[in-house]
Amino acid sequence: MRFKIQVLIASLVLGVAGVSACGDDDSFGEGKLASVKLETASPLALQMPATDRRMQAQTTIAFSNDGKADLKVSEIDFSSKPERLLVAGEYLDTTCSFDADAAPTFDSSGACPESTVCWSFNGLCRKVGMPEVPFEIAPGASSSIETIIVPGTGGMNCPAAPVGDADAPANYCGELKIKTNAQNTNAPTIVDGDIRVFFTHVEGSGTIEVSPQSVSFAGVNVGSSDSRDIKITNTHSDQPLTISSIRPREFVERFTVSAAPSLPIQLAPGASETWTLGFTPSSDWDGTSFGTNLEIKSSAHNDPVKQIPVQVTSEASRPAIKLTPELLRFDGQATQTFTISNEGAASLTLRGFAVLPSTTQAMYTIKENGNEIVGQYTKVLGAGETQDYEITFAPGSDPGGIGTLEVLYNYFVNEQSQNDMAQIELLGDVGDAPIGQISPDVFTFRAAAGENVTRSFVMRNVGTQPLVASGVAITDVIPNSAATFSTSMTNGTTIAPGDMQTFTVTYQGDDESDDRAALYFGTNTAGEEMFISLIALSGAASTAEAVVTPSFGDDAVPVNTEARFNALLSTGFADTTINRAQWTLLERPAGSQTFIDKIGPDATIFPDTAGQYKIALTLTEGNASSQTVYQFSAQ
Structure with a gap:
């Protein structure tokens, strides 16, 4: 008995001595302890994408060191997880083409290396997999882990909860464990310094997709009204979707939602219904911009409470930049004058000028009131204000000096800064000659075998002599590609000075491989040779859709007043893609010189x-591409 007591006392003494002797390699250092804190609430409810063919970012898992010694993370791993749940890391400086059918990288271009995916929202390759361990977190610092859901089939397919684990939540769908050197406990998420992040998921019934993803009303005056169609689709393959309510969250009195179809309603798999959202400004509305969300409640497992942003903007609260003239020649006089006018009712700030291409930049000098503008430039133009500038051309190495003057400016909408740009064509001293311009100069197509996709382009002659196309030809970039494309333009096409003509190019899908070609015109232009790059990606056409929203509704636009359009109601495209939308004027009345x-x-x-x-x-965004043409009248 005495022997056992002595052993116990010795053990206790050694234990105390061990604690007091801990050095920097332990979680104790001269009385300092590491302590871990989970900043993100657990369990985390996994969010499904709108369809099984998309990616979906999940809530970021954040944890921090709220102790006084370094927190050492030695292991990060899933105890269990659904197959579609991955940990996402840093982006690579590599562009890719997202394709839901191209697992595991989801990149049809082949650019993304192993252990990466093509991130559908920006078209860049992104690493996937656990972060490298071990690593340390200093006191007061934090770390985070991002998870994503990748395309797949059959829903989430959650793993079974661990047998006998009382801490596992209902609707269990996996667990991430983070092992550290901390000693604190905050059950059930932290036990002896180790973090348990649980995932949950409720399958629900059906999947919801709403088009458009955002709604805007602009230029609706008191005494009038406007409306937008809201299309809801059940994209699930075999489950019904129940829509229970559709209503604005704020400013309910200013909006109406059509009574039909009546709610609640059940949509069969693949079925759609359309409701109309109407906006009628009240008599006391002063035109101040405002916003709300259209809230759609449903049984959808991916987004049971869908929020569609709705913005209302009075055009009176925006500036409207106008450049006069829109084209400058310098063969008769080396110095010309152009005017920048703000035709709107809100101020804009000029941010500078740029001449493109860069080879022509040194040929042009811009002055304001006799002072040369070099480097950074800022000038506020209030509503109705104008400013004249002088631009001087001096010939250089680039023949003719043909280029574009970009006028950079910004303004505020709903307290958010908006950057924009307007252009003047610079023709240098090219003289009495034809000058051709083509727009757009690149098209991306996607069509299954036997399907046709057509795009429109315009060719302008901003010169003083007829522009003649005598070498119209489509040539291979990838072998055997040219035969899949055709154009409505023919040899002998002649465009008069100051005129423009619209043509089409058509792609006919013929197999499951990509096609690339170039459409050349062989014109007598005094400028650079014109051509259009043609890119065709294999697979069925995308469901993404370009949508033009005019600020003036269906009304005619008064001559010499602003006509504004936006692409915000386009569906299936990321915001970054909409910010790179290509706008081209295809047709105009005889005698018009307006162009964009x-x-x-x-x-x-x-x-x-x-x-x-x-x-x-x-x-154009990865495999998704769409072109739409909007017609309007001026009187």
């Missing part, structure tokens, strides 16, 4: 002649 060829989420033109106009919006 720009990149951005919106476009503005000032029709100068009464008649019909057509503007094209082209959007």
Whole structure:
């Protein structure tokens, strides 16, 4: 008995001595302890994408060191998980083409290496897999882990909960364990310094997809009204979807939702229904911009409470930039004057000028009130204000000096800064000659075998002599690709000075391989040779859709006043893609010199002649591409 007591006392003494002797390699250091804190609530409810063919980012898992010694993370791993749940890491500087059928990288271009995926929202390769361990977190610092759901079939397919684990939550769908050197416990998420992050998921019934993803009303005056169609689709393959309510969260009195179809309603797999959201401004509305969310409640497992942003903006609260003239020649006079006008009712801030291509930049000098503008430039133009500038051309190495002057500016909408750009064509001293311009200069197609996809483009002659196309030809970039494309343009096409013509190019899908070609025109232009890059990706056409929203509804636009368009209601495209929307004027009345060829989420033109106009919006994102043409009239 005495021997056992002595052993116990010795053990206790050694234990105390061991604690007091701990050095920097332990969680104790001169009385300092590491302590881990889970910043993100556990369990985490996994969110499914709108369809099984998309990716979906999940809530970031954040944890921190709230102790006084370094927190050492020695292991991070899933105890169990659904197959579609991955840990996402850093982006690579590598572009890719997202394709839901191209697992495990989901990249049809083959650019993404092993252990990466093509992130569908920005078209870049992104690492997947656990972060490297071990690593340390200093006191007061934190770390995070991002998880994503990748495309798949059959829902989430959650693993079974561990047998006999009382801490496992209901609707268990996996667990991530993070092992550290901390000693604190905050059950059930932290036990002896080790973190347990549980995942949950409720399958629900059906999957919801709403088009458009956002709604905007602009230019609706008191005494009038406007409306937008809201299409809801059940994209699930075999489960019904029940829609229980559709209503704005705020400003309910300013909006109406059509009574039919009546709610609640059940949508069969693949079925759609359309409701109409109406906006009628109240008599006391002062035109101040505001926003709300259209809340759609349903049984959908992916998004049971869907929020669709709704923005209302009075056009009176926006600026409207106008450049006069839109084209400058310098063969008769080396110095010309152009004017920037703000035709709107809100101020804009000029941020500088850029001449493209860079080879022509040194040939042009811009002055304001006799002072050369070099480097950073800022000037506020209030509503109705104008400013004149002088631009001087000096010949250089680039023949003719043909280029584009970009006028950079920004303004505020709903207290958010918006960057934009307007353009003037610079023709240098090319003289009496034809000058051709083509827009757009690249198209991406996607069509299954036997399907046709057609895009429209425009060719302008901004010169003083007829522009003649005599070498129209489509050539291979990838062997055997040219035969899959055709164009409506023919040899002998002639475009008069100051005129423009619209043509089409069509792709006919013929197999499951990508096609790449180039459409050349062989014109007598004094500028650079014109061509269009043609890219065709294998597979069925995308369901993404470009949508043009005019600020003036269906009304005619008064001549010489602003006509504004935006791409915000386009569906199936990321915001970054909409910000790179391509706008091209395809048709205009005889005698008109109005034109637009720009990149951005919106476009503005000032029709100068009464008649019909057509503007094209082209959007491209990975495998998704769409072009739509909008016709309007000016009077």
